[in-house]
Amino acid sequence: MRQVWKRFKATAAWLHLWLGLVTGIIVVIIGVTGCLLVFEDELFGFFNRNLTEVKPTGRQKPVSELMAIAQHALGKSKPITDIRINEDGRSYVFSASKANKKKDITLSYFSQFKYRDDVYLNPYNGKVLGQIDVRYEFFNVTEQLHRQLLLVKPVGSVIIGSCILIFLVMLISGFILWLPKNLRQLKKSITVKWSGKWKRVNYDLHNSLGFYVLPVAIIIAVTGLTWSFKWWEKGIYKMLGSDKPVVLLRKAPAINTADTTANHLDMMVGKLQRTLNGNYHVIGLSLPDKGENTMMAFVYLKTRTDGWRNLSYYYFDSRTGKQFDQLIHAQKPLGLKWRNSNKDIHTGKIYGLPTQILAFMASLVCASLPITGFMIWLGKKKKSKKTPRIRSKATLDPVI
Secondary structure, rough: HHHHHHHHHHHHHHHHHHHHHHHHHHHHHHHHHHHHOOOHHHHHHHHHHHHEEEOOOOOOOOOOHHHHHHHEEEEEOOOOOOEEEOOEEEEEEEEEEEEHHHHHOOOOOHHHHEEEEEEEEOOOOOOOEEEEHHOOOHHHHHHHOOOOOOOHHHHHHHHHHHHHHHHHHHHHHHHHHHHHOOHHHHHHHHOOOOOOOOOHHHHHHHHHHHHHHHHHHHHHHHHHHOOOOHHHHHHHHHHHOOOOOOOOOOOOOOOOOOOOOHHHHHHHHHHHHHHOOOOOOEEEOOOOOOOOOOOEEEOOOOOOOOOOOOOOEEEEEEOOOEEEEEEEHHHHHHHHHHHHHHHHHHHHHHHHHHHHHHHHHHHHHHHHHHHHHHHHHHHHHHHHHHHHOOOOOOHHHHOO
C-alpha cells in the first residue's frame, strides 16, 4: 500500500510541476487582475465620484426626459440600448452599444464592438456628468484580460478556461503533495520559517499559503469556468436540479391596437419604482430592438431573503406600457439563483467585505504560486547541476 501511495504522490508531483510550468504566466495574469476586480465597484466609484455620486435635490426628472438628454450627448448614430436606474444619491447610466460585423472582427477583443459608450446623468437636474468609452475603460480592459486575455471570446475564453481546468488539477495535486506524514510535519506544513534562508521561506510560502487558500481558490476556479465553457455551466445547472439554463427572454402577447398616446417608458419605470418603494440598488432596463415589443427589467433588491443575490425580472409590453410577466427571486429555480449570484461568489461580493477580503487574498496567493513554484524548481535544477557525478574507482587514475 505504501508503494502505491508513493507512486501516486510521484505522479502528482510530476503533474504539479509540468502543468505549473505550462500555465504559470496565465495563472499570474488571472490572479493579479482578479485582485483588482474584487474591488472593481468600490475603486471605480472612488476614482469617478464626479460621475457616480449626486446630491438629492428634490424630485427626479422623468426617465424619458433624461434619455433624450443622454441621446443628444451620444448623437443620433448611437441609439441608447440600456438604462441603469440607480438608488438615491447615485447617477443614472445610459448605454449605447453595437457589435461589429463578423467580417470586421479580428483576434483582438477591441474589434468586437463598433461602439460601447456610457453616459452618466444627474437624475435631479438632468446634467450630463460625463461619458465613457467602455471599450477602453480601465476596469473593463482588466476584466477582458482576466476573462479572455484581450482576445475575442471564442479564442480567449477557451485559453483561460483550459488553464483554469489545469489549475484545478494543480490545486488537487498540490494538496496531495502537501499531506503531512505526521504531526511534526503538519506543523512545518502550515507555518513559514521566517528565520530560514530565502529558499526555505519561498518553499514555506508556496506550501503553507497554498494550503490556506485551497477552499476559496477552488470556489473561484469553479465559478470562473462558467464563463469559459457552456458544458460546465450546464453541468452545474443539472447538479442544482435544472436540466438546462433558464430562458429569460419573453415575447409580448398579441394585441389589436397599440396605445400611441402615452409615455410608456415613464409608465413602466413609475410602476416599478412604486412597486419596489425604494428597495433596490439598481433597476436595469433593456430597451427593445426594432420590431420587438418586450422591455425586460432586472432589479437588484437591497433586502436579502436567502443566501443568494436577490435579483428579479419584470417584463413589459412597450406598445402599451403594461406588465405582462415577472420572475421574482423567490420563484426562481435554484439553478438560476446560483447563476445570478455566480459573479458575486466568484469575486467575493456575495456577503460583502469579509468575503471580498477572502477572495482578494486567495487571488493574490494564486498569483504568487506559479512564481514561488518556479523558484523552487529553479533552485532544485541548479542544485542538481552543482552536485558532482561520482566516478568509479577505475576511472579516477588512468592506467599507463
